[in-house]
Amino acid sequence: MSSLPLSQVLSLSNAQIAIEAAATLAFALSGLIEAARKRLDAVGVCVVAGLAAFGGGTLRDVLLDRRPFFWVQHAAWLWVLLALCVGAMFFMRTRHFALTERAMQWPDALGLGLFTAGGTQIAIDATMPPIVAVFMGMVTAVCGGVLRDIVCNEIPRAFSDHRPYALCAFAGAWLVVLAHELAMPQWLGLVAAAGCVTLLRALAMLTGWKLPAWRADSE
Amino acid sequence: MSSLPLSQVLSLSNAQIAIEAAATLAFALSGLIEAARKRLDAVGVCVVAGLAAFGGGTLRDVLLDRRPFFWVQHAAWLWVLLALCVGAMFFMRTRHFALTERAMQWPDALGLGLFTAGGTQIAIDATMPPIVAVFMGMVTAVCGGVLRDIVCNEIPRAFSDHRPYALCAFAGAWLVVLAHELAMPQWLGLVAAAGCVTLLRALAMLTGWKLPAWRADSE
Amino acid sequence: MSSLPLSQVLSLSNAQIAIEAAATLAFALSGLIEAARKRLDAVGVCVVAGLAAFGGGTLRDVLLDRRPFFWVQHAAWLWVLLALCVGAMFFMRTRHFALTERAMQWPDALGLGLFTAGGTQIAIDATMPPIVAVFMGMVTAVCGGVLRDIVCNEIPRAFSDHRPYALCAFAGAWLVVLAHELAMPQWLGLVAAAGCVTLLRALAMLTGWKLPAWRADSE
Numbered sequence A, B, C: 001m002s003s004l005p006l007s008q009v010l011s012l013s014n015a016q017i018a019i020e021a022a023a024t025l026a027f028a029l030s031g032l033i034e035a036a037r038k039r040l041d042a043v044g045v046c047v048v049a050g051l052a053a054f055g056g057g058t059l060r061d062v063l064l065d066r067r068p069f070f071w072v073q074h075a076a077w078l079w080v081l082l083a084l085c086v087g088a089m090f091f092m093r094t095r096h097f098a099l100t101e102r103a104m105q106w107p108d109a110l111g112l113g114l115f116t117a118g119g120t121q122i123a124i125d126a127t128m129p130p131i132v133a134v135f136m137g138m139v140t141a142v143c144g145g146v147l148r149d150i151v152c153n154e155i156p157r158a159f160s161d162h163r164p165y166a167l168c169a170f171a172g173a174w175l176v177v178l179a180h181e182l183a184m185p186q187w188l189g190l191v192a193a194a195g196c197v198t199l200l201r202a203l204a205m206l207t208g209w210k211l212p213a214w215r216a217d218s219e
Helices: A005-037 A042-064 A076-095 A101-125 A130-151 A166-181 A186-207 B005-037 B042-064 B076-095 B101-125 B130-151 B166-181 B186-207 C005-037 C042-064 C076-095 C101-125 C130-151 C166-181 C186-207
Strands: none
Touching (some): A005 A076, A005 A101, A005 A130, A042 A076, A042 A130, A042 B042, A042 C166, A076 C130, A101 A130, A101 A186, A130 B130, A166 B042, B005 B042, B042 B101, B042 C042, B101 B166, B130 C076, B130 C130, C005 C076, C005 C101, C042 C076, C042 C101, C101 C166, C130 C166
């Protein structure tokens, strides 16, 4: 609202595109490792990697009625994804890469931060109310992984592993909203939010912090 | 088609908004109890409650290309949902609330009736053909629960428990279409449909009526 | 791009409508047999058949922001689907039809070819880049089955059974793009692609050709 059209165009072509690209790569990598652990076939690996990478942003764009999608406007990314998957399949097979749960968490945490910041900003630019913008940031960041887990026939880890994942995104997204309300430079809010989310998530993983479970039917 | 724009605006701001609100609360409650039974964490509880409450209507709006969504236009509802979930977690923990399958069925039946009526009317207002309007009413009413079950990694109960659920919605939705075709007052069709669906569902639960199973591969 | 509006209208009213209709029937039949094998109730049978038949095309139309949907414009198809399901339930029950995995594969292969060709052409008409058009053809052909499997609480067979399914669609979709780039008649590209995909899939089933599995974490 407080930004001129020109500054919007500039910010879109710089900070936001870079964020979207970095986050897409991070999530594709996390999806690829997950699919490999599940022993899916070549097609399944590409689909799960693509769903993790583009699923959250695409769902956000469908909800915001925003076209064209990131991967339609920058169709080269689909080629990058394909090349990444095929390359990884050959590289990982020859090198006996250790596909551990741990290896997946770091690109995942980075993608979580970057997608939250980018998604919230896009929803603010679409003049959504603050709580909806925060929700859209969470959708962007979390739903790629949720769709990945649904396709792999699991309860999405984001809702069931009792570790703060979406909650980190929730906290960080408010930073973007705050920066917008205080009319601070957009890049500042984006960097602060992405960094804060990634840091929170990393801390949560390192300290093993757990969300309280629902204890209604026990004790 | 037979209604003036003014009456549409009036009906939207009265009967339909009230129906959407009551049904949203009923479904949120049903989703919340389900998530608690599944022992999801705090984030999972909020998401499953929100998916049950807003999932069906949002899917209908995506299919009808209708914006803004209910929860974007009335963003306060997201706060209500959050408060409901947080409050329920504290209240239910301290009071040792008995989370039975049964407790979930009554708000569910009410939400089924209210969402069917509201969703069918919205599709009729969007000049959909009768069968599509009926389908949209069913999507609104049933798909919240279907998405809830898919996220919880179950075959949706609506399709597999052999008790009439979507079928009640199917029957009731035709009442809305009928009232529209006969140019009867809109509120009459909405109330009749909502009541009829809820009653049918309640009867089905009380009498234990079952849908015929497919017996092709046995006997 | 190279085609006149008139020829587009003609081709849409002939080749493409016929393809969409035949493929819809083939997939509805495959979904119906799958639902019967899963012993879903009457509602579940109709929903899974409908999801298999219309799910892929509807998802493509949501992604392309294309309205009205096939089943809104031709609402009679919903009646056809309902009649098909009800009729099949009676016919199959009385005749003790053998519901084998095999019976499902042939209409599935035909639908795969027809939907790939039709979906890719629609994306090209919407001026999508080639790789996106190929992807949309795959979504149209594969996602009906994927949604069917997700609702039935299985890992989608298309991603995990190590037999080329989406890969056949991938190969065939490029034929449509090629025909468009070479300015060949549209029907030629559509027929060639549909035939090629169906043939490839049939060959893959008959010869038992398997996709290479990911062997990173073994040996």
